[in-house]
Amino acid sequence: MNLVTKSAIDFTTPAVLSDGEIVDDFCLSKHVQNKYAVLFFYPLDFTFVCPTELISFSNKIEDFSKRGVEVIGVSVDSKFSHCKWRKTPVNDGGIGEVSYTLVSDIKKSISRDYGVLHDDSIALRATFVIDDKFIVRHQSINDLPLGRNIDEFTRIVDAIKHNEEYGEVCPAGWKKGKPAMQASNEGVADYLNSYSEEL
Template sequence: MSLINTEVKPFKATAYHNGKFVPVTEADLKGKWSVVVFYPADFTFVCPTELGDLADNYAEFKKLGVEIYGVSTDTHFAHKAWHDTSDTIAKVEYPLVGDPTATLARNFDVLIEEEGLALRGTFVINPEGQIKLCEIHDNGIGRDAGELLRKVKAAQYVAAHPGEVCPAKWTDGAETLKPSLDLVGKI
């Protein structure tokens, strides 16, 4: 069953954020747009490139009213140690959520049970707490924050403009489509 349009399941976790350990629950993902980005593990190879890319684009996400949550099955203590020792991760200003019980990874269906690690899962959640985008990669394939930003803008546009949809490669300000009988077979 797809997670699209389902509500985020209840959870309790601890994140490393702005030099502190802070609680995070499903309630934190409501009331604004949220992006949850799962990655396999701290102190690895592709993961810091992705988290750094998100950090470099974080201001753009914030302008859209979006909070990012990085999540791995590491502890919040490991997140702090990584933040303190990696120049790339030191740039991260969004919460890094510890999921050592793998509750979140199971809730979002990205857990690799035999390894205790998460796949590279990206989830865009609307202010009502519903998952609007779900993308899962093999752990060898890194993601692009710029493309995620484009998809968030499209999700926000569709939410604000009922009856319109965003075509492939849609960018902010470009034409959208209004599905109707008149459009069938004409695209």
């Protein structure tokens, strides 16, 4: 199911906010209004690969914040499970007080709507980058054993913003501050003439 170039699917659901407050009416579109967002799905609280990803997102939250990006995690666990996992110390398999919202998809409707529900039970490791117009600009899905590289999502946001600001397209492996190129035959020829060996 491809959502890229389409409007993100809105939802209102229980969640645990970044300050630990439990709410029953977290609304995605209201929370991210006029901001970029990284919406990521993970299988379950209190599992194995998941805490490494959630802690990595939290450790890098300033990288997202300075880009105006909200981070939201989603799993099929209850709001109470999210709360308990946040209160479990990292050295006991918890995630600590992560600095972003964790959404409860206990009815599995959000995972199903986004096309990432696996075996009608848990979400795959899916990530959606949503722009400030609420349009999905990137999506990726990992199988259950495969953890994500969190830095890739700040790179994607940088690339989207570079394209919007300068009209240039971003080649393979592009990072902020590196040369991009014009979307033309001349542009790609010029870029490859200078940088093909670095690809």
